[in-house]
Amino acid sequence: MANSDESLIRRFKNGDEESFKELVKRYQARIYSIVFAMMGDKNDADDICQEIFVKLYRSLYQFRGKSKFFTWLYRLTVNTCINAQNGRKRKLQTISLSHPVGESEQSLVEFIEQDGENCSIDILKNKELGMKINSAIDCLSDDLKEVFILREIEDLSYRELAKILQCSEGTIKSRLFRARDRLKEKLLPYINNS
């Protein structure tokens, strides 16, 4: 039977370092996905993910179990990403969530060249669609982006999202509606062809 988060935290507080490793392994992919989507850059995502788990290690002793562990961890993740976004100038790269592909076809050409000669038209079409979606997500405002990313990656309920983002369920519903509406506006020509 798998250990629950709470039992792992209890063991960690009693000095068992292995339980921290288990916690990292359990959450690393989800945290990485959220950070990558919010920052739009692999190097930033690597650094910030490490920073999040170091913060977790240092503050896990203070976790009292009043809320669920993942709520606490996602709150830590979102806060760290927001701080990083405020502190760093975002890097623009060729294949990046932050690159406005829709406005420039140059990046796609470069991407195809980088990707080699063996790409079929279908794969390229899918990659182009992927880049358009990434670009559209990245164009969302921070409050819409964070709620959309957390919902799509984690399938969290509105109640859980409200706890993590410290707002009402009504706000979550409205932000998700607006986020999807804006994405639909931008992606309509592409999703109908896909």
Place this chain on the structure above:
Amino acid sequence: MKCRWSKENLSAYIDGELNIITGWIIKRHAKFCPECQKELNELQKISKLSKLLLIKEPEFDFYEQVREKLQQVKIAQQEKPEIAAERKSIERMWTFLPQSGKAALLVGVAALLFFLVIYPQIFPAPSLSIEQFEEEYLRSRETLPWVESPALSATLMSAERG
């Protein structure tokens, strides 16, 4: 009217966040309204594609990288044990200090700040130039009959000015 209401709730519908009755109304409406059905399909498609795209895997040695960083943090903390000990003792003192003691300490700090920073700006000390000081000094020395040289220098100065 119904289409507008339905469209506003489609996002919550695909998330399964509507109550049974509202969900049923939306489902039934979309069945007979091609426009809402189309919008529902589009939203579902965006959600599905986004999900596929957003999920990423970190590098296989991610935990080793975290462990390395943790070691660096631990070493950095160990380099300054006396600072950490001092901070802990201050924290402990603060915890055990009674409420009245905390209040007195805060009032003291505020008063200190007031007299050091704010008071000098409200009531600045009068400024005195070197020339004025010298003149005042010489004039005061003139009144002393047994000191001749300052009186002489004052006479010379007034003579120069004249």
